Amino acid sequence: QKEVEQDPGPLSVPEGAIVSLNCTYSNSAFQYFMWYRQYSRKGPELLMYTYSSGNKEDGRFTAQVDKSSKYISLFIRDSQPSDSATYLCAMSRMYSGGGADGLTFGKGTHLIIQP
Amino acid sequence: EPEVTQTPSHQVTQMGQEVILRCVPISNHLYFYWYRQILGQKVEFLVSFYNNEISEKSEIFDDQFSVERPDGSNFTLKIRSTKLEDSAMYFCASSDGGPGKDGYTFGSGTRLTVV
Numbered sequence: 001q002k003e004v005e006q007d008p009g010p011l012s013v014p015e016g017a018i019v020s021l022n023c024t025y026s027n028s029a030f031q032y033f034m035w036y037r038q039y040s041r042k043g044p045e046l047l048m049y050t051y052s053s054g055n056k057e058d059g060r061f062t063a064q065v066d067k068s069s070k071y072i073s074l075f076i077r078d079s080q081p082s083d084s085a086t087y088l089c090a091m092s093r094m095y096s097g098g099g100a101d102g103l104t105f106g107k108g109t110h111l112i113i114q115p
Numbered sequence: 116e117p118e119v120t121q122t123p124s125h126q127v128t129q130m131g132q133e134v135i136l137r138c139v140p141i142s143n144h145l146y147f148y149w150y151r152q153i154l155g156q157k158v159e160f161l162v163s164f165y166n167n168e169i170s171e172k173s174e175i176f177d178d179q180f181s182v183e184r185p186d187g188s189n190f191t192l193k194i195r196s197t198k199l200e201d202s203a204m205y206f207c208a209s210s211d212g213g214p215g216k217d218g219y220t221f222g223s224g225t226r227l228t229v230v
Contacts, residue, residue, distance in 0.1 A: 036221075043119075043206050043221035044158065088158065102148065102160030102171055103219070 003027055006089055006106030014114050019076040023089035023106045026070065030091040030104070033065050035074045038086045038108065047087075048074065079113045086110050117141040119222035121207050127228045128197055136192045136225045138207030147190045148208040148219060149182065151175070158206065164190065197229045 006023045013019055021035075032051055036044035048063040050056045050072075056063045062075040072091075076083055086108040092101045120139040128134050140147050149161040163170040164182055179195045190209075194201055204226050208219035 041204070041224070041226070043208075043223045045221070046219065090158075102163055102173065103150075103158075104160065105158040107157040 004089065004091065004104050004106045007109055008107050010110040010112055012112040012114060013079060015079060015081060017079050017113075019074075019079050019083070019111060019113075021074040021076075021087050021089075021109050021111070023072050024070055025072075025091060025104075027091075027093075027104070028067075028070070029093045032092045033063070033072050034090045034103070035061075035063055036088040036090055036105075038088055040086075044088055044090075081113045081115050084111055084113045117220070119207055119209055119220050121205075121222035121225050123225060124223070125226045125228070127230060130199060130229055131196050134194050134197055134227065136194075136205050136207075136227070138190045138192075138222055139188055140190055140207065140209030141211075141220055142188070144209035144211045144220075146170075146210040146212075147182075147184070148210075149192045150206045150208065150221075151203040152206065152224075153203040161192070194227075197227075199229050202227055202229045 004023055004025045035048040037047050038044045048056060048061055050063050050065050053065050053067045060077045064073040072089055088108045089106040090103040092103050119141060122137045126134055147164045150158050151161055152158045160173050162172045162176045162182055181193045183191050204224040206221050206224045208221045210219045
């Protein structure tokens with residue numbers, strides 16, 4: 001079983017729809033959960049960051065983490081054509097203080113918002 | 116907005132040659148990382164660097180890879196003897212508090228093509 005699973009899509013929805021993206025993971029040591037947006041041939045850009053379980057909202061974006069189910073979600077409300085990109089989930093273990101743990105990424109979901 | 120700068124944007128090299136990929140992290144950041152993304156695959160962690168030493172490295176980061184912070188601003192990744200399978204996008208990232216604070220800031224990447 002892969003450490004982080006993410007449906008690669010493509011996921012195509014009409015403009016204005018609510019988009020739901022999600023990842024599952026197997027490593028219960030993950031504590032930090034992030035969503036990145038990546039445009040073609042560009043670096044990932046941080047959208048949302050959550051520590052442990054719970055919800056976090058920022059504008060049109062809501063991130064949810066359910067550690068008991070090892071499941072994280074990103075919701076995009078009022079989706080726009082400019083939201084078309086690849087969305088990557090990423091996670092890491094507890095920051096140990098003396099060093100820095102690398103991120104484990106999902107493969108990314110290619111999202112297309114149709115005008 | 117501060118950004119991570121990577122040069123060159125595209126590097127073509129002959130198999131067996133050494134390459135150095137360069138990065139200028141955000142100036143007040145303390146943690147530095149290299150990731151790679153083979154075309155069509157997930158972003159993979161290579162190495163993290165803090166306090167002038169490697170904090171963590173993945174299985175990918177074998178003896179042919181090395182990192183260095185030669186001065187107060189640059190962070191480099193050297194691949195000693197390139198192989199065809201090293202062809203990928205290489206992303207540098209930096210953070211001011213490890214992965215668990217506000218995530219990382221990624222650069223736009225260097226596309227390495229080994230021929």
